[in-house]
Amino acid sequence: MAGSLHINYVVMGIELNDAELVLQIGAGSNRAMEAELCGRMAPRIRLYGLRHLRGEQAAEDLVQQVLITTLEALRAGRLREPEKLTSFVLGTCRMAVLDLRRGSQRKERLLQQFGADLQAPVQPSMPVLDHEQLTRCVQNLKERERTVVVMTFYDERTGADVASFLGLSEANVRVIRHRAVHQLRECMGAAV
Numbered sequence: 070m071a072g073s074l075h076i077n078y079v080v081m082g083i084e085l086n087d088a089e090l091v092l093q094i095g096a097g098s099n100r101a102m103e104a105e106l107c108g109r110m111a112p113r114i115r116l117y118g119l120r121h122l123r124g125e126q127a128a129e130d131l132v133q134q135v136l137i138t139t140l141e142a143l144r145a146g147r148l149r150e151p152e153k154l155t156s157f158v159l160g161t162c163r164m165a166v167l168d169l170r171r172g173s174q175r176k177e178r179l180l181q182q183f184g185a186d187l188q189a190p191v192q193p194s195m196p197v198l199d200h201e202q203l204t205r206c207v208q209n210l211k212e213r214e215r216t217v218v219v220m221t222f223y224d225e226r227t228g229a230d231v232a233s234f235l236g237l238s239e240a241n242v243r244v245i246r247h248r249a250v251h252q253l254r255e256c257m258g259a260a261v
Contacts, residue, residue: 070137073186075214085102085105086152087109087151087152087154087155088151088152088154089151090105090106090109090154091106091143091148091151091154091160092151094140094143094144095143095144095146095148096105096195097144101189103140105247106136106139106140106143106154107136107140109137110136110139110154110158111132111136113130113155113158113159114131114132114135114136114158114162115129115132116128117131117159117162117163118130118131118132118162118166121162121166122166126194127169130257131162131166131169132167134165135158135162135165138161138165139157139158141191142161197239199257202256202257203253203257205255205256206252206256206257207219207253209252209256210249210252210253213235214229214245214248214249214252215249216235217231217235217242217245217246217249218246218250218253220234221246227247228242228243
């Protein structure tokens with residue numbers, strides 16, 4: 070054909086151009102066809118990324134993103150004109166770069182709008198716990214209450230485990246735990 074460039078590649082002993090490769094991938098052909106596509110297109114995508122993103126890592130990320138998008142489209146048969154594979158890949162590159170730029174611009178606008186709030190010191194929503202005071206309060210509990218609290222909150226045992234260990238009913242363990250937590254709150258000076 071005049072004015073049209075047809076390049077044929079040999080894949081697994083079969084000579085394939087881009088359109089035939091697209092059809093093979095769309096038909097659910099083996100992974101060698103997909104690997105061939107990646108080998109053909111990755112250098113072009115990388116070059117596009119280097120030109121438009123100006124960074125080695127960004128270009129490598131673009132290669133991954135575009136190849137995944139392309140393979141998904143080919144597997145699903147969404148490329149209507151298989152002979153325009155290169156145009157499809159470069160269009161996908163362009164759209165991916167535009168998305169990255171839009172995201173970057175949006176991030177920049179959000180930082181300008183809310184950046185000062187993000188840099189302001191964050192006030193802790195919970196009061197700082199006085200560990201020594203808590204230790205004293207736990208030690209002041211009766212032995213059975215202290216055992217229930219420690220097994221429940223430190224050992225992370227279920228009510229059934231605690232009940233079995235102490236020879237009590239689960240309902241009794243819940244009552245003991247409730248009362249012990251109430252006493253701890255009072256001892257720590259927390260609002261009841």
